[in-house]
Structure formats: structure tokens, C-alpha cells
Amino acid sequence: MRGYAVAGIVMLSLCILTAGCVPPPRMSGTLESADAGEQASSIDPVFLPPSPDTIPGDQRGDAIRMGYLMVVDTQGYGKRYVGNALNCTNCHIDAGLNPNAASFVGISTLYPQHDPRTNRVMSLExxxxxxxxxxxxxxxxxxxxxxxxxxxxxxxxxxxxVPPGSAVPWRGISRITSTRPPDPVNGKTVFEKKCVVCHGTDGQGSMAAPPVWGPRSYTIGADMARVGVAASFIKANMPRGWGWTVTDDEAFDVASYINSQPRPDFPGKTNDWLNGGKPGDVPY
Ligand code: HEC
Ligand code: HEC
Incomplete structure (x- = not known):
């Protein structure tokens, strides 16, 4: 009975995500960290996540549903492992189904892959x-x-x-560029006008949105701690429901403001980029 109820909720939310919500078309862009693993291919798959009706009813289907719950409610299902107030879906929006927010669609075909940051081959795990x-x-x-x-x-x-070996054009977060150095002072103004209503004056989050700085936010070793990555994410997805409404410069300014605020350290940072190639916006 309980299993049925949970499955029903999951199916319903997936239906809403796949059918009800049509994300804006993915803008062109590149993902630096993906370059190494991406292979040139004539196959250009369309963004076509499977229908939730096709989640199998067997053990594997149970695992898929559990994975979905881990992504949307990491605070509950992944409680033992998470050290902040976030769920995967807060960044991998719509449970990884949004092509503008580091979607999970097609990603498993790209692993294992060499990771330049830690200079090792990484499995999807x-x-x-x-x-x-x-x-x-x-x-x-x-x-x-x-x-x-x-x-x-x-x-x-x-x-x-997504056939293995094909390109995944919607991969990652499409990068924007700034026309001038980011201005955190203007970023504070943008934050006050367009973000505090959900993320709070102190950036600590509210019932409506997760924290963007402070002890319950991402670490300085996070992908999101890079101003260029955060700016690109904000441009396409924030304010939530009003993506593409801030200018590129506003996105950079507000990202530089958020990322200049205190957040948890990442001690493992000393092992990053030892082979060079560190992007300019890595904050350490
Ligand atoms: C209408 C409410 C709302 C507004 C306004 C809003 N956000 Fe968000 N924001 C959210 C929600 C909700 C999420 C999590 C997305 C999800 O789970 O679907 C989020 C996620 C984020 C994240 C990634 C997750 C995290 O907390 O680190 C960042 C960064 C972010 N927002 C920055 C901003 C910035 C900058 C602005 C202003 C330009 C902004 N947001 C405006 C609701 C909002
Ligand atoms: C604070 C935001 C944030 C949270 C929370 C988060 N991620 Fe990510 N994740 C990112 C960013 C940013 C990237 C890199 C995207 C890029 O470089 O364009 C990424 C990359 C990934 C990738 C690699 C994607 C690829 O294209 O190779 C996977 C897989 C992934 N995340 C899974 C997860 C899972 C599972 C969780 C929850 C347990 C999670 N992430 C939580 C921000 C986040």
C-alpha cells in the first residue's frame, strides 16, 4: 500500500516534469570539463527523456524510483551523506530533466571520463x-x-x-560571458531587488528557496562556487520561473556577490588542478 502511494507520487511528479513543464530551448554553449570526454559524432540526439510510464515494475524500477527520490529529496533519503541544506534538484533543476541546469539526460553515456580538476578517471558514481x-x-x-x-x-x-558515443548538446550549464569585470557592489543591489524575496536578506534561504551562502550552502570547492558557473546558472534559471530575465552582466555581478560571502571550506581543494588548467574563476 505504502509502496504504491510513493510510486504514485513519483509517477505524478515525473509526469508533471516531463509533460507539463516545457523548459526554454537550450542555448548553445560548452562545458569545459566535458571536453575531454566528448566525442565528435554525426548523431545529434534530441532532448527526449523517457516517459515515466516506462519505469519498469520490477526491482530495477524500484531502484530508479529510489534514485529519483534521492535527487528530489536528498535531505530525506540521503540525509546521512549531505552536510548542507540542499537537494540535488536545487541545482539539477526538475530532477535533472531541465536542459538548462546540468541535466542528467544522456550523462551516463559519457562516463567513465577523465576529470581535469582531480586529474583522475571518474565513474558516474x-x-x-x-x-x-x-x-x-x-x-x-x-x-x-x-x-x-x-x-x-x-x-x-x-x-x-541517447546512444553511447553521441554528443549530448544540452550537457552542463551553457556558459555566458561578461563584458566587464564582475561588480559585487552592483551584485548586492541586484540580489536585493531580485533574489531576497526567496533566498532571504541574509542569503540563508527561506521556505521558498535554499540558502546561497553561509554554513548551510555549497562549499568553496563546489562547481557553483565559481563565478562563471554560478552566473551562467543564474542567467538561465533565476529568479526561479523567470530565467533569461537578468542581463549577462547582472548575472555575473550577483554571482560575484553571492560567491564573495562566507561559505564552508573544502579541505580537498589542495589536491585540485595539480596538473594545471585551473579556470580563472576558481576561488582558491
Ligand atoms: C521565486 C523565488 C526565487 C527567486 C526570486 C530567486 N530564486 Fe534562486 N532558487 C529558487 C529555488 C526554488 C531554487 C531551487 C530550485 C529548485 O529546487 O527547483 C533556487 C536555486 C538557486 C541557486 C542554486 C541552489 C543554491 O541555493 O545554491 C542559486 C545559486 C540561486 N537560486 C540564486 C538566485 C539568484 C542570484 C537570484 C536573483 C537573481 C535568485 N536565485 C532568485 C527560488 C528563487
Ligand atoms: C549547489 C549546486 C549543486 C548541487 C546541490 C548538486 N550539484 Fe551536481 N553539479 C553542479 C554543477 C554546477 C555541475 C557542473 C555543471 C557544469 O560544469 O556545467 C554539476 C555536475 C554534476 C554531474 C556531472 C554532469 C556531467 O555533465 O558530467 C553529476 C552526475 C552530478 N552533478 C550529480 C549530482 C547529484 C546526484 C547531486 C545530489 C546528490 C548533485 N549533483 C548535487 C551543481 C550541483
Whole structure:
């Protein structure tokens, strides 16, 4: 009975996500960290996540549904591993189904992949745990945990219509560029006008939105701690529901303001970019 109810809720929310919400078309852009793994291909798949009706009713289907729950309610289902107030879906918007917010669709076909930041080959499990540690200030989910294999099962299921070896044009967050150095003073003004209503005057979040700085936010080692990444995410997705309404300069200014505020350290940063290639907006 309980299983049925949970499955019903999940199916319903996935239906809403896939059918009800039509995200804006993905703008062109590149993901630096993806370059190494991306292969040139004549196949250009369309963004076509599978229908929730096709989640199998067997054990594998149960794992996929658990993976979905981990992504949308990491605070509940991944509680032991998360060290801040975030859920995966706060950044991988619409449970990884939004092509403008580091979508999970097609991603499993790209791993394992060399990661320039840590100079090692990462499995999809490793990359998920990288987000758990950096973006969620957490501790890695053990490799044998069914919670970790569930997230992988969910991402693989979302990726089923993307043939291995094909390009994933909507991958990552499409990068914008600024016309001048970011101005955190103007960023504060933008934040007060367009962000405090949900994220709070102190950036600590509210019932309406997660924190963007402070002890319950992402670490300085996070992807989102880079001004260029945060600006690009904000441009396409914020204010929530009103993506593409701030100018590129406003997005950079407000990102530089947010990322100049205090947030948790990431001690593992000393092992990053040892082979060079560190992007200019890495804050350490
Ligand atoms: C209408 C409410 C609302 C407004 C206004 C808003 N946000 Fe958000 N923001 C959200 C929600 C909700 C999420 C989480 C997305 C989700 O779970 O679907 C989020 C997520 C984020 C995140 C990533 C998650 C995190 O907390 O680190 C950042 C960064 C962010 N917003 C920045 C901004 C900035 C900058 C502005 C102003 C330009 C802004 N937001 C305006 C509601 C809002
Ligand atoms: C604070 C925001 C944030 C949170 C929370 C977060 N991530 Fe991420 N994640 C990112 C960003 C930003 C990237 C890199 C996107 C880019 O470089 O364009 C990323 C990248 C990834 C990638 C690699 C995508 C690719 O294209 O190769 C995976 C997989 C991933 N995250 C999974 C997760 C999972 C699972 C969770 C929850 C356990 C999670 N993330 C939580 C921000 C976040």
C-alpha cells in the first residue's frame, strides 16, 4: 500500500516534469570539463527523456524510483551523506530533466571520463560523490550503498534514448560571458531587488528557496562556487520561473556577490588542478 502511494507520487511528479513543464530551448554553449570526454559524432540526439510510464515494475524500477527520490529529496533519503541544506534538484533543476541546469539526460553515456580538476578517471558514481562532497558539503556515499546505485539507475534510465558515443548538446550549464569585470557592489543591489524575496536578506534561504551562502550552502570547492558557473546558472534559471530575465552582466555581478560571502571550506581543494588548467574563476 505504502509502496504504491510513493510510486504514485513519483509517477505524478515525473509526469508533471516531463509533460507539463516545457523548459526554454537550450542555448548553445560548452562545458569545459566535458571536453575531454566528448566525442565528435554525426548523431545529434534530441532532448527526449523517457516517459515515466516506462519505469519498469520490477526491482530495477524500484531502484530508479529510489534514485529519483534521492535527487528530489536528498535531505530525506540521503540525509546521512549531505552536510548542507540542499537537494540535488536545487541545482539539477526538475530532477535533472531541465536542459538548462546540468541535466542528467544522456550523462551516463559519457562516463567513465577523465576529470581535469582531480586529474583522475571518474565513474558516474565518483562524479555523483564529487557533487555530494563539494556542492553538498557532505561525505561520499559508499560504493556498495543501494542509495548510490539508485541514483546511477535513475540517471541511466533518463539516458536510455541517447546512444553511447553521441554528443549530448544540452550537457552542463551553457556558459555566458561578461563584458566587464564582475561588480559585487552592483551584485548586492541586484540580489536585493531580485533574489531576497526567496533566498532571504541574509542569503540563508527561506521556505521558498535554499540558502546561497553561509554554513548551510555549497562549499568553496563546489562547481557553483565559481563565478562563471554560478552566473551562467543564474542567467538561465533565476529568479526561479523567470530565467533569461537578468542581463549577462547582472548575472555575473550577483554571482560575484553571492560567491564573495562566507561559505564552508573544502579541505580537498589542495589536491585540485595539480596538473594545471585551473579556470580563472576558481576561488582558491
Ligand atoms: C521565486 C523565488 C526565487 C527567486 C526570486 C530567486 N530564486 Fe534562486 N532558487 C529558487 C529555488 C526554488 C531554487 C531551487 C530550485 C529548485 O529546487 O527547483 C533556487 C536555486 C538557486 C541557486 C542554486 C541552489 C543554491 O541555493 O545554491 C542559486 C545559486 C540561486 N537560486 C540564486 C538566485 C539568484 C542570484 C537570484 C536573483 C537573481 C535568485 N536565485 C532568485 C527560488 C528563487
Ligand atoms: C549547489 C549546486 C549543486 C548541487 C546541490 C548538486 N550539484 Fe551536481 N553539479 C553542479 C554543477 C554546477 C555541475 C557542473 C555543471 C557544469 O560544469 O556545467 C554539476 C555536475 C554534476 C554531474 C556531472 C554532469 C556531467 O555533465 O558530467 C553529476 C552526475 C552530478 N552533478 C550529480 C549530482 C547529484 C546526484 C547531486 C545530489 C546528490 C548533485 N549533483 C548535487 C551543481 C550541483
Amino acid at each position: 565518483d562524479r555523483i560523490n564529487d557533487c555530494v562532497e563539494r556542492n553538498m558539503n557532505g561525505t561520499p556515499i559508499p560504493p556498495e550503498s543501494t542509495r548510490l546505485s539508485a541514483v546511477v539507475a535513475y540517471i541511466e534510465w533518463l539516458s536510455q534514448n
